[in-house]
Amino acid sequence: MIPRPGYFEFSFPLHHLSPRSKLERLLQDEQYRLPxxxxxxxxxxxxxxxxxxxxxxxxxxxxxxGRKRPVQVDAERFWRLDCLEVWIDTRGDRTVRQATRFCHxxxxxxxxSQRSRKPKAAQVNMRRARENSPLCDPKVLRASSEIREDxxxxxxxxxxxxxxxxxxxxxxxxGLAYHLNDADFGGQAFPAxxxxxxxxxxxxxxxxxxxx
Numbered sequence: 001m002i003p004r005p006g007y008f009e010f011s012f013p014l015h016h017l018s019p020r021s022k023l024e025r026l027l028q029d030e031q032y033r034l035p036x037x038x039x040x041x042x043x044x045x046x047x048x049x050x051x052x053x054x055x056x057x058x059x060x061x062x063x064x065x066g067r068k069r070p071v072q073v074d075a076e077r078f079w080r081l082d083c084l085e086v087w088i089d090t091r092g093d094r095t096v097r098q099a100t101r102f103c104h105x106x107x108x109x110x111x112x113s114q115r116s117r118k119p120k121a122a123q124v125n126m127r128r129a130r131e132n133s134p135l136c137d138p139k140v141l142r143a144s145s146e147i148r149e150d151x152x153x154x155x156x157x158x159x160x161x162x163x164x165x166x167x168x169x170x171x172x173x174x175g176l177a178y179h180l181n182d183a184d185f186g187g188q189a190f191p192a193x194x195x196x197x198x199x200x201x202x203x204x205x206x207x208x209x210x211x212x
Contacts (some may be wrong), residue, residue, distance in 0.1 A: 089175030
């Protein structure tokens with residue numbers, strides 16, 4: 001059965017963050033909070049998910065608390081355990097059902113492995129893409145995390161140089177979707193989870209309007 005969010009088209013404002021602001025502000029200010037499919041289904045979200053933009057790129061923040069298990073990751077099959085996946089279309093064309101070079105998929109792990117407590121972020125090719133954007137050097141992605149006994153905080157910046165076609169002035173509307181997988185709580189996503197082919201179909205992503 002298709003989840004309820006899969007029946008609708010969603011749009012929301014993505015607010016500007018001053019380049020001088022710390023990314024932790026995203027979790028403190030409600031204007032940066034992203035919607036989630038759990039609340040749309042009448043359930044409580046397990047994570048705070050926030051995002052913002054500025055001329056330097058896009059910024060994401062995740063806050064997870066109340067876990068009973070330690071953080072777990074799979075560096076090879078990144079989507080299996082604790083992982084944030086983000087899909088971005090810098091042209092925001094929601095009529096396109098196959099990814100173009102303006103469509104991107106990134107993922108971020110709160111830790112690289114049980115031995116390395118540093119986060120890991122990378123770009124991967126879109127599934128069944130008509131044309132893929134060039135994969136960015138993972139070194140340009142800026143990620144940091146704070147691991148606690150009951151959860152974690154994860155901060156990610158995707159710079160403009162990693163986003164083909166990113167131009168907030170000429171193209172102030174983006175396609176955006178995320179899926180937060182949690183080894184303890186399950187999944188949280190917007191606009192819909194992986195019950196629909198969000199990994200390969202940009203028309204299923206929400207429309208994010210860049211606002212000041």
